[in-house]
Amino acid sequence: MVAITGGSTEQSVLGGWDGFASPAERRVAEALLECTGRWGLAKTTIEDVAREAGVSRATVYRLFPGGKQAILDAAARAEVRSLVALISDELREVDDLAECLVRTIQLAVTFLDSHEALTFLRQHEPVALEQVLAFDRLDAIFEVAATVLAPMYGRFLDGGTAVTAGVWVARVVVSYLSTPTTDADLRRRADVERLVRTFVLPGLEARGGQYSINLP
């Protein structure tokens, strides 16, 4: 098992391919997550982020003209990418679709559960978290997850179905984490297996390929 420590730099296992144009951009995004994990999003200022990242305030604004929200969006997408990279690493040797799906969900839940910035927001700033996960932003997150998960599922499924499976898994993780229920606790492997067996596998088998997801 890979050690999972939410919000740290080691997660960027894909090296340069993390969606950032420059190392400075990545440092700024990571700095925002650091600060958020420490004292929340509302109290984090651009000055805090600049200091944490070791750049000037002007640099932060030059890299992210949209300010805090733009950094947060970029950071969220980057975290999804590094989570998926971690999953890809883990699943390379697994040669069974059901097992891949179950492990994807488990790894995602463990990662997001131990994520410091996310935990702070969930406990103290639910509205800010809701904003990160709101509708169109969530679309973007699902699309990132699907793009990166698809090649992994593509070993067992055709291309379109693999993308569908990626979005589906992301949808399940976000829903059960943001509105938990004791009937289906995704921290328990048995519950994840039940979900995958009951809904996801029959659905993937039944897919006739009549719709496709248009990724940008």
Next chain:
Amino acid sequence: MAATIRAVEQCGVRGFSLEDVAAAAGVSRTTVYRYFPDGRQQLVEQTATWEIGRFWRRLAEAVADVPDLEDRLVTGLVIGRKLMTRSRVLGSLMDADFLELIAAVQPSEPLIHGVVRDYLRDELEREVARGNVRDDVDTEYAADYLTRMILSWLGSPAGVDLTDEVATREVVRTQLLAGLIAPSQ
């Protein structure tokens, strides 16, 4: 509140003022304050809640006469998505910059989840009795799953055009019902 919706439709959530609302409702600013003593914030919150209630009522009406569960889910998603994109208030909700709307709506989410889940559980029990849904299905568990999928798909279709009935039917068949329908079907 109807006047608030009109004011929001004209000026957007950010732009409208209590004066606009009073003018649209044909009452004085004082009257607006009498009903909404906490002013703008209260008005936004209650209007958002009201609009969401209206959304679900319209959706329930739209599917009420559809007999088949699959058709009902398809109709619900297609019409739900159309209503969401058409309503200025709900449209603003999808724009994550409107923090005040998100804050206003967040507390009602578990309530919505519960209402939709209970509705779907009753639906599923009826379908089990009719033999359309496998009789070993745990209806409570399945209704909760369907609720999640519906809320998630309505809010974030992630590249699928839900107003296209063919695409939506495929989503319903595969991601919502595939694990539930009786094997003979």
